[in-house]
Amino acid sequence: MDDRELLARIIKCEAGGEGENGMKAVASVVMNRVNVSSGEYQRIGQGDLRKIIYQEGQFDCVRPVLGGVANPQTIWANPPEQIHYDIADWALSGHKLFTVGASLWYFNPFGPCPYTFPYNGSGSFQVAIVKHCFYNPTALYFET
Known part of the structure; x- marks a missing residue:
């Protein structure tokens, strides 16, 4: 997979039900x-999308x-649709959602967002978008 395909697949798999x-x-x-x-992320990924996506445990x-x-929901089992490619193209061309800011993490807590994440205090809450x-x-x- 090229970077576009890989990013489109991660977008679909991680947030396909979260709207645009x-x-x-x-x-x-x-x-x-x-x-x-x-x-x-800079030390491990060195600016390489593939290293970021395939980093263990991410x-x-x-x-x-x-x-x-x-795991039935993987990037290999769920091919992307046009919307996922469009968003991948948008992101790869340098755009980002301004409300996310410099966020490096997201997760679905299945409840209210805690103020810090990860729990070692290396992140602080920015915004909730849909369930994340x-x-x-x-x-x-x-x-780190």
């Missing part, structure tokens, strides 16, 4: 990780097994 803004928000976080100037959609059973909470890096992140 939800999908753009996830694409924005992925590209924020690609473009961050320091910290873990996206459930690239894990073939979850909780000891086969988005988090900007704190100064602690840049020490």
